[in-house]
Ligand code: IMP
């Protein structure tokens with residue numbers, strides 16, 4: 001692999017090796033095969049960028065009956081005034097009743113993908129699925145979510161393995177990323193970084209939040225802390241909340257959402273660089289509401305960090321915390337109830353965020369600093385945001 005590649009005044013550095021590409025192509029092929037074997041699928045490779053990914057993926061599928069077509073999504077040639085009107089060129093196959101899989105190199109804003117899927121649906125296929133080598137969810141303006149993604153990447157320019165800059169570099173066997181100018185300049189003009197810390201009670205959300213606040217200059221919203229403060233002050237809200245919390249139940253969605261809205265207003269007035277949501281959302285309606293709350297403030301949720309800890313360890317940790325801090329809901333009966341609530345109402349959020357390509361699973365057992373290193377690496381890989389110090 002070359003160390004650095006210069007093209008048109010930009011420098012690119014190695015990003016994804018051919019071995020990792022191969023491994024993820026195999027995974028995507030297995031997922032497609034699981035979903036479509038025995039269904040006689042038709043693959044559409046979108047030229048030019050996807051030609052190498054499509055070739056590798058198609059061989060890896062090992063479905064002898066499947067067909068592949070090569071299409072181009074482009075403007076009518078020679079109609080510069082109609083430059084915006086794009087259509088699928090080169091598609092000769094009748095797609096009626098067929099299961100179609102589009103193979104793309106990269107989904108950036110998602111505009112091309114959204115239009116292609118809509119155009120293909122007009123040909124009455126039985127299904128349309130979308131497989132992409134690379135997905136930049138942070139660049140999305142459409143919310144388009146591919147069905148199969150080999151790599152989720154930050155919003156930076158990529159070359160190699162079929163992807164080009166000005167027609168160059170498609171031949172490279174590995175994937176390269178444009179080099180950022182300098183670490184500090186890079187974070188300066190960045191948009192906010194908004195994260196959800198997700199996991200069962202006792203998984204370490206509070207501990208890791210403290211480190212995230214330090215290393216990324218983020219503000220922290222712990223809905224649990226907000227509620228406990230209200231309870232301590234004996235406010236109306238506190239009394240309502242206490243009735244639910246003491247039984248280990250969740251606070252109703254509308255109430256939680258309005259609390260969060262008010263907390264966000266306070267933070268935005270402070271000029272926050274970003275927010276960590278700890279303990280929110282806990283249900284799918286709350287997750288949907290959160291997107292809306294961030295959108296109306298001109299930002300979005302970037303990643304969801306899921307801390308995985310086995311249940312036996314959670315119970316031990318919570319009982320110990322109850323002894324040390326006297327937190328009222330850290331007793332065995334309430335703990336069991338809280339874990340049940342987590343499994344039934346909160347853990348479905350994992351799939352919700354996986355589908356959006358935002359879920360970062362992290363092993364939540366072991367040394368606190370090592371867990372944090374995994375989190376920091378995940379954030380950098382997903383969003384391009386770097387921590388302030390490197391240990
Ligand atoms: P979009 O999803 O409609 O914004 O368009 C995706 C198209 O933009 C791809 O098919 C590529 O042609 C181009 N593109 C976006 N990001 C990159 C990149 O990082 N490297 C090379 N081409 C890119």
Ligand code: MG
Nearest residue numbers: 046049105106
């Ligand atoms: Mg393309």
